[in-house]
Amino acid sequence: MRAASVRTTAAARICDPRVDPPPGGWAEFADAARPHAVWDPDLLRVEGWLARNPPLLVTVHDTGGIVAALSALVCRPTRSPSYAPRRFRRGPMWVEVSQPWLSGLPGIVWRPGVSGDRLHAAVRSAERVLAQHLGAGLTGVFYRGVGSDLLPELAGRGRIHRRTDSSAVLDNTFADVDEWLASLSKSRRGGLRRHHRRAESDPALVIRGGPGRTDLDAATVAELLNNHRARFAARSGDTRSPITAPYVEAFVRRPDVHTLTYHDTDGRLLALNTLLDHRDVVVKQHWAALPREHGGRSGLYFDAYVRAVRWCIAHRRPRISSGRGKLDVKASLGFTPRVVHGVIAPRPVMGR
Template structure:
């Protein structure tokens, strides 16, 4: 087994990367130019590790190398620090694991991470690699990651809406509880009758990344419930992400001013697209009430029209998403110490 530990800031796109993405079903946030742009704007080094059998990629893991040098308002420097841990996570959408293996097994690849990836990174990073945080572990992977000195905790569930049984947005709406269905119908009628708001679903390349960043930053300022506040959405990153061919954008414009008042991005996938970003101005700032509910319906309509099986609506507000028909998928995070034996405990 050959193992490539790559730094997107400095390493060129591997010749096998397109094949790997297609085989693994990795979405637009795994595009190499997106990974490169994100890595240059990150707090930490962002190693991408590929396991391959000759020229055939057999697995990939995305992580952040966190050390005592990591700071909230400091970009990753040229050095990587001697002591730290790996935060294994998806490079963009936190609703999906940050790894894929061709032979993942019943536990979703958790055993592969522990038995193959961890020793490889121990050899790469040296004895200063002391711990790993493994996010988005599904229930089947919990037994594999549990053990002495490990801390496993359930995190926020992931909302997934299955739409393959519906022929239209109305079919989906009719499957919901009466009160929710009546509320949605009123919302859709209100938007349809409002000439001051224009809604469109377009390829990402048609969106203005500056306007998108402005709305997303407005939305992020409202949320301060995480230990490490996310970095703002950089226009450079959004510019690269939006021009990927598998990105769609749902936009809401005020027709009187042309201003973007709400936006959502969809990372397309043949089976399981992800609703990646959402941002909206409040009514006092020029937005409209109930924008999120309308967007949810638009995403459902788009998915049905394009033959998708489900849509991942991510974390947060899971109880509300359940009333919109989403099933809640349990997710876990595991803190795993790494000992000098080069094997996880």
């Protein structure tokens, strides 16, 4: 009942970024909400064409423009070795509302100032339009990476929510890197200094970093990222597709994507880290490295942390998120766990 008064004013639309232009009012919404780089409709278009579960961009509009946007991946129980067809097939499916490349963050962004009933109504409106668009085969919606702030708007009667792996967040209250290092344990502090010093002084290591990189070979970057992912057993229910070279090509050229690379003097890419700049939460996103048996170097993982934290302190970004996984290591680097939930809205309660 609480959303009844605003339900009539929120109209949801579905945009297939592969073939549809960006939703009306997207530029104004992006200026206001400042979503991370991965939300760019141009990137979603490339990602969608080259994915098995292409993202749909669901936007909810009111008279003031877009209220909220959802990244909705249409997933199926069987994984055929083919890309998603242009038109959705019949058969059982579910929708995952998530941003595949933002670990620990939700697949929903909303306009500043929108909260409570308005956000609740916007999400329900998006669910209704998804049910209408995808038809009888849709079994429900699964929201990933839901934080405690968003949980009340997604949870409700007939819905299931569970805590999942926490994500690691570092609140940037430091004046400089030394202050951050001083907040860590003695052994971790010493290790970080040693790894950073070794990387800096290694004449056989070429370290480059910065936004809008145009000097990178996208195919090499994509290969390193996919090989790195393949070395770790896929989590059950991982619906992400491999990262592709055209996506990387468009992604690393963006001014809000910082890419740190480690090459050897022969030009071989040894490791890389991407950082998504954002006024509220900088995301330390992809990390990939060659294993030692293939010529990789140890300690670069920690060196990348030192550089990321140093950049965030220098640019006064309030928070860094480094996603889920390796929480013990991240805790030793000063990151604190942020509670993350998964919420399931079965078909009968969708939109209610």
